[in-house]
Amino acid sequence: MKTKSKAIFKTIDIVLLLAVLGVAIAVDAFMPVGLPATVLKKGAVFAVVAVSMNLLNGFTGLFSLGQAGFMLLGAYTYAIFSIPLEARESVYYMQDHLAGFLHVAELPVIPAMIAAGLIAAVFAFLIGLPVLRLKSDYLAIATLGFAEIVGAFAKWDTLGPITNAPNPLVNYPKFSKVTTYFIVAGVCIAIIALLVRSTYGRAFKAIRDDEIAAEAMGINLAKHKMISFVTSSFFAGVGGAMLAMFQSKAQANSFTTALTYEILLIVVIGGIGSLSGSVIASFLYIACSEWWLRFLDTPDVIPGLTRNGFRLVVFSAVIMIIVLFFRRGLMGDKEFSTERLVKGSKQLVRNLQDKRKAKEAK
Amino acid sequence: MKKIVALVLAALMLVTVFAACGETKTDEKVIKIGIFEPASGANGAGGKQETLGIKYAHAVCPTVEINGETYKVELVPVDNQSADDKAPTAAAELVGKKVSVVLGSYGSGVSIAASDTFKQAGIPAIGVTCTNPKVTEGNSHYFRICFLDPFQGTVLANYAYNELGYRTAYTLGETGNEYDQGLVHYFTEAFTALGGKVENASFVKDTSDFNTLITNAVNSGAEVIFAPTSIQYAQLIVEQAAAKNADVTLLASDTWDSNVILAAAKGKDVDIQVTTFYQEGGNAEFDAGFKAWIEGDSQNLTDNGGDSKIAAVSAMGYDAYFVALEAIKAANSTNPADIMAALWDVEYTGVTGAIKFDEINGDADRSTAYIKKANTDTALWDFVKEQGVN
Amino acid sequence: MNITIDHLLAGISVGGQYALIAIGYTMVYGILRLINFAHGDVFMASGLIVVYLTTAMPLQYAIPLVLFLTVMLGFFIERAAYKPLRQAPRMSVMISAIGVSYLIQNLALYITGGLPQTYPAIPWISDSITIFGAVTKRVTIITPILTIILIVLLVALIRYTKIGMAMRAVSKDFETAQLMGIKINRVISTTFVIGSLLAAVGSLLYFTSYQSVVPTSGSMPGLKAFVAAVFGGIGSIPGAVIGAFIIGICENLIKSSTEFAIFSDAFTFALLIFVLCVRPTGLFGEKSIDKV
Numbered sequence A: 001m002k003t004k005s006k007a008i009f010k011t012i013d014i015v016l017l018l019a020v021l022g023v024a025i026a027v028d029a030f031m032p033v034g035l036p037a038t039v040l041k042k043g044a045v046f047a048v049v050a051v052s053m054n055l056l057n058g059f060t061g062l063f064s065l066g067q068a069g070f071m072l073l074g075a076y077t078y079a080i081f082s083i084p085l086e087a088r089e090s091v092y093y094m095q096d097h098l099a100g101f102l103h104v105a106e107l108p109v110i111p112a113m114i115a116a117g118l119i120a121a122v123f124a125f126l127i128g129l130p131v132l133r134l135k136s137d138y139l140a141i142a143t144l145g146f147a148e149i150v151g152a153f154a155k156w157d158t159l160g161p162i163t164n165a166p167n168p169l170v171n172y173p174k175f176s177k178v179t180t181y182f183i184v185a186g187v188c189i190a191i192i193a194l195l196v197r198s199t200y201g202r203a204f205k206a207i208r209d210d211e212i213a214a215e216a217m218g219i220n221l222a223k224h225k226m227i228s229f230v231t232s233s234f235f236a237g238v239g240g241a242m243l244a245m246f247q248s249k250a251q252a253n254s255f256t257t258a259l260t261y262e263i264l265l266i267v268v269i270g271g272i273g274s275l276s277g278s279v280i281a282s283f284l285y286i287a288c289s290e291w292w293l294r295f296l297d298t299p300d301v302i303p304g305l306t307r308n309g310f311r312l313v314v315f316s317a318v319i320m321i322i323v324l325f326f327r328r329g330l331m332g333d334k335e336f337s338t339e340r341l342v343k344g345s346k347q348l349v350r351n352l353q354d355k356r357k358a359k360e361a362k
Numbered sequence B: 001m002k003k004i005v006a007l008v009l010a011a012l013m014l015v016t017v018f019a020a021c022g023e024t025k026t027d028e029k030v031i032k033i034g035i036f037e038p039a040s041g042a043n044g045a046g047g048k049q050e051t052l053g054i055k056y057a058h059a060v061c062p063t064v065e066i067n068g069e070t071y072k073v074e075l076v077p078v079d080n081q082s083a084d085d086k087a088p089t090a091a092a093e094l095v096g097k098k099v100s101v102v103l104g105s106y107g108s109g110v111s112i113a114a115s116d117t118f119k120q121a122g123i124p125a126i127g128v129t130c131t132n133p134k135v136t137e138g139n140s141h142y143f144r145i146c147f148l149d150p151f152q153g154t155v156l157a158n159y160a161y162n163e164l165g166y167r168t169a170y171t172l173g174e175t176g177n178e179y180d181q182g183l184v185h186y187f188t189e190a191f192t193a194l195g196g197k198v199e200n201a202s203f204v205k206d207t208s209d210f211n212t213l214i215t216n217a218v219n220s221g222a223e224v225i226f227a228p229t230s231i232q233y234a235q236l237i238v239e240q241a242a243a244k245n246a247d248v249t250l251l252a253s254d255t256w257d258s259n260v261i262l263a264a265a266k267g268k269d270v271d272i273q274v275t276t277f278y279q280e281g282g283n284a285e286f287d288a289g290f291k292a293w294i295e296g297d298s299q300n301l302t303d304n305g306g307d308s309k310i311a312a313v314s315a316m317g318y319d320a321y322f323v324a325l326e327a328i329k330a331a332n333s334t335n336p337a338d339i340m341a342a343l344w345d346v347e348y349t350g351v352t353g354a355i356k357f358d359e360i361n362g363d364a365d366r367s368t369a370y371i372k373k374a375n376t377d378t379a380l381w382d383f384v385k386e387q388g389v390n
Numbered sequence C: 001m002n003i004t005i006d007h008l009l010a011g012i013s014v015g016g017q018y019a020l021i022a023i024g025y026t027m028v029y030g031i032l033r034l035i036n037f038a039h040g041d042v043f044m045a046s047g048l049i050v051v052y053l054t055t056a057m058p059l060q061y062a063i064p065l066v067l068f069l070t071v072m073l074g075f076f077i078e079r080a081a082y083k084p085l086r087q088a089p090r091m092s093v094m095i096s097a098i099g100v101s102y103l104i105q106n107l108a109l110y111i112t113g114g115l116p117q118t119y120p121a122i123p124w125i126s127d128s129i130t131i132f133g134a135v136t137k138r139v140t141i142i143t144p145i146l147t148i149i150l151i152v153l154l155v156a157l158i159r160y161t162k163i164g165m166a167m168r169a170v171s172k173d174f175e176t177a178q179l180m181g182i183k184i185n186r187v188i189s190t191t192f193v194i195g196s197l198l199a200a201v202g203s204l205l206y207f208t209s210y211q212s213v214v215p216t217s218g219s220m221p222g223l224k225a226f227v228a229a230v231f232g233g234i235g236s237i238p239g240a241v242i243g244a245f246i247i248g249i250c251e252n253l254i255k256s257s258t259e260f261a262i263f264s265d266a267f268t269f270a271l272l273i274f275v276l277c278v279r280p281t282g283l284f285g286e287k288s289i290d291k292v
Helices: A002-030 A035-059 A067-082 A085-091 A109-131 A136-154 A157-163 A178-197 A199-209 A211-216 A221-246 A257-270 A275-292 A310-325 A338-361 B002-021 B044-060 B087-096 B108-121 B149-163 B178-194 B211-219 B231-243 B259-265 B284-295 B298-303 B312-331 B336-343 C005-032 C039-053 C059-085 C090-112 C138-160 C162-172 C174-179 C184-209 C219-232 C237-255 C261-278
Strands: B030-037 B063-066 B069-079 B101-103 B125-127 B142-144 B168-174 B197-203 B224-226 B249-252 B271-276 B347-350 B353-356 B369-375 B380-387 C128-131 C134-137
Touching (some): A002 A035, A002 A178, A002 A338, A035 A067, A035 A178, A035 A199, A035 A221, A035 A257, A035 A275, A035 B087, A067 A109, A067 A136, A067 A157, A067 A257, A109 A136, A109 A221, A109 C261, A136 A157, A136 A257, A136 C090, A136 C219, A136 C261, A178 A199, A178 A275, A199 A211, A199 A221, A211 A221, A257 A275, A257 A310, A257 C090, A275 A310, A310 C059, A310 C090, B030 B044, B030 B087, B030 B108, B030 B312, B044 B069, B044 B231, B044 B284, B044 B298, B044 B312, B069 B087, B101 B312, B108 B125, B108 B142, B108 B178, B149 B178, B149 B224, B149 B249, B149 B271, B149 B369, B149 B380, B168 B178, B168 B211, B178 B197, B178 B224, B197 B211, B211 C005, B211 C237, B231 B249, B231 B259, B231 C134, B259 B271, B284 B298, B312 B336, B312 B347, C005 C039, C005 C134, C005 C138, C005 C162, C005 C184, C005 C219, C005 C237, C039 C059, C039 C090, C039 C184, C039 C219, C059 C090, C059 C184, C128 C138, C134 C138, C138 C162, C138 C184, C162 C174, C162 C184, C174 C184, C219 C237, C219 C261, C237 C261
Parallel strands (some): B030 B069, B101 B125, B125 B142, B168 B197, B168 B224, B224 B249, B249 B271
Antiparallel strands (some): B271 B369, B347 B353, B369 B380, C128 C134
């Protein structure tokens, strides 16, 4: 009986996943431009980055704030390698010369995205060697600093023949369909989910819960922290490449600390330690901040109160409420499944009934 | 407690979603023009002034004739927050509101980021003061009514070398900012070609302390500091140069044409000269009308920086609106595709001069820029001359 | 590279401003083990309050009032955003701090409408003077002197008063101090009051030098002040001050080179990573031992 219902719930989960894909295909078919499509694309990008950050913050307990830096590395790598050779002269129009390899090296979209992830991962490895030994908040500030340093180098005009600083990199191939964004994001998230469920994932959680105990059990702290950090940065790099596609230009100025904070808040809203929570929160966050709440910026909704900027005030106040009162976020550290949803609502109904009974008894 | 908070939050969400959906319908024929401008972020101040120009133009002429019928023009403003990652959603908002043509943005970066969204939707966009070549290059939907960075940089170099007689220059720009560095690049190229000497310096985002850089400039023997920065830095540069009694001319581009700079320069011993799109006094009727309109509304006054001085970007916004109206009239349709086709042939003489798009990129043919100088006694701009490339 | 007296003066002045902010970070970290990301924004808010107050009243009333309001802001933030999370993991409190910072910046954006606000010139201290042939504002000279005076007062307070002793006890061992009957909440509030007061003074000096306030004005000085606090050994007040001066001076020396000026911020962070890796306790920090 029990296994049977489990199987049913599993099927429903899969149907739900397919339905999500169906939504993407439907949006592509019926309203390829407009807010829903744009918000879904951006949501998918942020989902990848939020999940990658959650792997680090939520599952391994490493509080890193370097996400923007790795995204920048990914975005630049993707753009540099995927701009068609013949378009390079015009993109790098202000540079005296191009770096030698740029005359020959061109990658198709998917290999360029993988390269984006790899470069981010290599840098993560190098910076991880010294900083991963640091304790929680020191690690946070050190990775934040790392992101700032990466930004400064990306803006350095001496590297212009490679990075095209100060001009943005443009004219690289972009995904045009929501479905493509969804599939790529889905693959990335699935890989992270598999990693979390593997023995590595269990080791990560052990480290998160108690470093010293984990070490005593024979988990190699340095190795596992590094694996988590490098994997997370790989997908942050891929996410950066996707963001570059989304905004049609790669430029250091858009990868700010504020971007990292935004992603961190998404992770918190979704629940630290819940991958599905991060995904749901990404879409909700983007939809609320850039779609549903936008009308708060128009002066005639509540005269004298709503005007430009009001949306962000309301939005940040809501975030504060979530941080203070709903610390577990949407999902806590649980994953979304129909089974849990059904059980949860049953439990809720039962609780309410109990309460009513208790009242009646009085 | 927690439950109450949760309930209130949920209720708020529902209300907002419904409010967002509830759109009023009228029988009037309406054509929508999108205003894609920053109202916050690094370029918020400039974006607001540009929007004011568009809104004033709308106040002057709120209707347009299409096929013999009078259409009401509705402006749809959206804030792109001066941020690349926010620009596509802001643009999509305009697409969703079914605008026929888009005006903006102040700052080229967001225009480039949003360009694809407009392109896919088939909506033409008219860049008002985005001066980067990449905005219109290689596409047929983005137009522009202002001059470009290469032009402006060269004009300034020629002016500094030939008119002011300077031989050594020091440039200041934000790193990684294509506007600052682009102008610096073209300025340097032209200035050294003329035989001058240039030293380039850059500063990082959110710098407040320019003392050291100004000292460097003075030490290098520069006669002019060329600083085509955004207003945020401009104000600080002016004040710190004045406090140092630095004996150099501050030369800058259209971004500095702002009353913030005039306020900072008032009563101080500084020489500030800028190139710009429009000089107050260029069109008496526009000047008087715009000032009266600004002063008639406290919100407008705040958006304009607290007084009614006319920023060149406002004049440009005003012209952009009429260029859009001309295109709508010529297309005789509210369909974006028709307007896009019609835009190529639009010729319009506005307060900032004649506007006609070239056939390759859709850039307006602008051959002169206005040079003006800050008067530190009256806190007004004094007109110096019209300067071309030669 | 062409170092002159100007560069040094600018460095010392900037260092003094960082020092005043850094104390807020270092004291809060010493007691709560919290990087108070909102501290830089309190500093910015203090600047904005002056801008708005001076439109309504003369400076001699506005300045005491702004000190009071900034203190209230710091106090209120602690009560509203950090106190409820006293038992929560450290990460939650830090996220709450980031949330507060986000909220303050957005509020500032809403109120100012995104336009840079011009900070009023304060007579006498904004005047230009000449020292050793370098022209600068008087505030450049006043900043380090005032900073030192305030720090001496603060150190005296911590060393010789009852509340100071309580603070030291709490930062040594939070739980034991509580068991000994120290009113933890009072100590923490006092810490925030002192930190905000110094940030308000720092903000007066900072914005008198750089007369423009935008919503993000506080984030960079805030981050750098935090780096200074770490550099000097977090929890140590003299350490924070010395760290701040070193960073302020180094930064301006780097700016004197045209080629590397753009790395002035990057340098600060590189220094941070280096210090954290080589000597995590900073210059003057106490060694802490993790107990199982």
